Amino acid sequence: MLATAAACFLLLGSTHASPILPSPFSISINNPNHRRSKSPSTHKPQPGPGSTHNNNQTYVPPYPNPGILAPLPSWFKWPPPDTLAVTPRYKPIYTTDELVDFIVDVPKGSVQTSVTLHFEGVGSTPFEATVHPGTNVVSVPKGNIDISSRNVFAVLGTVKARAAFALYQEPTPGTSHTVRVDYLHGSLVPQQSGSSLTSGSQPLFPFGMYAGFSNFGEVDPVGAMQELKAMGINHVNFVPPYGNGKQILACIKAAQDAGVSIQYDMRHTYINTTKVTTEVNSFKAYAGLATWYTADEPDGQSVAPEPKASIQAYRTIQSIDPHRPVMLVLNYKRDSAAQFAQAADILMTDVYPVGLDPSNCNFSPEGGCCGCDGCFGDLGIDIRRRLQSYRSQLAEIGKPRTPIWMVLQAFSDPNTCWSRAPTPDEYRLMAYLSLIHGAKGLMGWIYPQGLTKELKASLPGLSAELVPLASRFILGGEQVLEYTDTKRQIAAVNSGDKAVTLTEGEVATIFGQDSALVEGRRGMESLAVLILTTV
Ligand SMILES: *[C@@H]1O[C@H](CO)[C@@H](O)[C@H](O)[C@H]1NC(C)=O
Numbered sequence: 001m002l003a004t005a006a007a008c009f010l011l012l013g014s015t016h017a018s019p020i021l022p023s024p025f026s027i028s029i030n031n032p033n034h035r036r037s038k039s040p041s042t043h044k045p046q047p048g049p050g051s052t053h054n055n056n057q058t059y060v061p062p063y064p065n066p067g068i069l070a071p072l073p074s075w076f077k078w079p080p081p082d083t084l085a086v087t088p089r090y091k092p093i094y095t096t097d098e099l100v101d102f103i104v105d106v107p108k109g110s111v112q113t114s115v116t117l118h119f120e121g122v123g124s125t126p127f128e129a130t131v132h133p134g135t136n137v138v139s140v141p142k143g144n145i146d147i148s149s150r151n152v153f154a155v156l157g158t159v160k161a162r163a164a165f166a167l168y169q170e171p172t173p174g175t176s177h178t179v180r181v182d183y184l185h186g187s188l189v190p191q192q193s194g195s196s197l198t199s200g201s202q203p204l205f206p207f208g209m210y211a212g213f214s215n216f217g218e219v220d221p222v223g224a225m226q227e228l229k230a231m232g233i234n235h236v237n238f239v240p241p242y243g244n245g246k247q248i249l250a251c252i253k254a255a256q257d258a259g260v261s262i263q264y265d266m267r268h269t270y271i272n273t274t275k276v277t278t279e280v281n282s283f284k285a286y287a288g289l290a291t292w293y294t295a296d297e298p299d300g301q302s303v304a305p306e307p308k309a310s311i312q313a314y315r316t317i318q319s320i321d322p323h324r325p326v327m328l329v330l331n332y333k334r335d336s337a338a339q340f341a342q343a344a345d346i347l348m349t350d351v352y353p354v355g356l357d358p359s360n361c362n363f364s365p366e367g368g369c370c371g372c373d374g375c376f377g378d379l380g381i382d383i384r385r386r387l388q389s390y391r392s393q394l395a396e397i398g399k400p401r402t403p404i405w406m407v408l409q410a411f412s413d414p415n416t417c418w419s420r421a422p423t424p425d426e427y428r429l430m431a432y433l434s435l436i437h438g439a440k441g442l443m444g445w446i447y448p449q450g451l452t453k454e455l456k457a458s459l460p461g462l463s464a465e466l467v468p469l470a471s472r473f474i475l476g477g478e479q480v481l482e483y484t485d486t487k488r489q490i491a492a493v494n495s496g497d498k499a500v501t502l503t504e505g506e507v508a509t510i511f512g513q514d515s516a517l518v519e520g521r522r523g524m525e526s527l528a529v530l531i532l533t534t535v
């Protein structure tokens, strides 16, 4: 029996009529001509410019490379298993954990079937495990690891990889609150009261928003947090300045009461260790606080990227509160991710392509703003390029599993680079593009002043659609967005500016899959197509 019976069906969003797009995307869900699914690597190349499809429409790709759909193999290249890599699965790891999980990424084509993990420290014992090419999770009894160990070395034949890690004491209750990063799925796992960290705690998929503190912090923190909650926002970054200590505290409490987790932002203070120390000590006891945030675009403020202060801030926070992840946001398209990887547990990046005038908005060391560095002002291309660039940089420095969150444009600013704000369809498309290209969380910039009425009204629906989907398919323990022989989930976005119709044969060729879940949408500049399927 093949796909049809096992495939589940998801129809997300409605199809809008549009006079300029005569042909809606359509795929027959029940193709009688079942074919055995093929591995992505055996797929035929997609039609080139000017080729004619079976439906007699001439297809001309709008950009040099994306084709009808983003090239399939890249979606499954997570992590790119070109080199051996070892990553502690969780951060933090506690001295009370009985087993310590390590993710061992074994290069494709490796003939070695055994990896040995070595740990520093006289009390450590090497641990050997059987592995296969691709992703492996190796659970090491804590007894094998000397408490002083700060490095793990994976040895596979003659190849070696290293990762830093540390064992921490669990926080005394009431002094901090643990939010683990699970580097297998790239998720945040906040500890629920009464559950252990590895069972009973659900991953949080951040459908988040930056919120300008000065707009509500002194006036109506409770109302603002309730409004954000009603918009489906589950993670909020208050943007300083924060007024006096009382006001930020009122906001933290309002967010906690509303059930919205908090990202505490130190963008104006992170370069000052004394201030960082004071802030972290003041707020670390609040359970609603999930993530610390240091620098805001430290790589693009008209100066050469300089990670020193961010790394210092990271170390300071770690020394006081190693129980929560530290974030920072990058904007510079070149080697920023590699440069700043040491300064955060999770990197964020902001790509704002809508209504963009790229001529004035790229980074230059001599000055100039960094509105959307390296962008073309095209949603189909800018988000993908940034994420692909950052992911390959992180892979190159041996940190392929560093999660990246995308900050989505939820504003316009005609006085600088952005003549208009995204429509709800565009915001949604950017969200899917981000997830497909590996983002593990989404934030929007910025509530309340940036949000149009239309976008605001669309967010509850998008949140209801995305959060369960992402929690299950992207962050879930159940399934991850990756290819195996027996199981696959496919997500596709048509990043072109025209609706396309694929025949059943083309679906089978492109996806190796003759029964697919399809969304066809029209009436937007780019067409989002999401296909999720399990064989
Ligand atoms: C496609 O075009 C060819 C040649 O113009 C024509 O004979 C054929 O009927 C067309 N097929 C469809 C499905 O319209």
Ligand SMILES: *[C@@H]1O[C@H](CO)[C@@H](O)[C@H](O)[C@H]1NC(C)=O
Pocket (backbone or CB within 6 Å): 272, 273, 274, 275
């Ligand atoms: C850092 O902050 C402290 C406390 O506010 C202040 O006394 C000190 O001057 C600051 N240091 C620098 C270099 O600005």
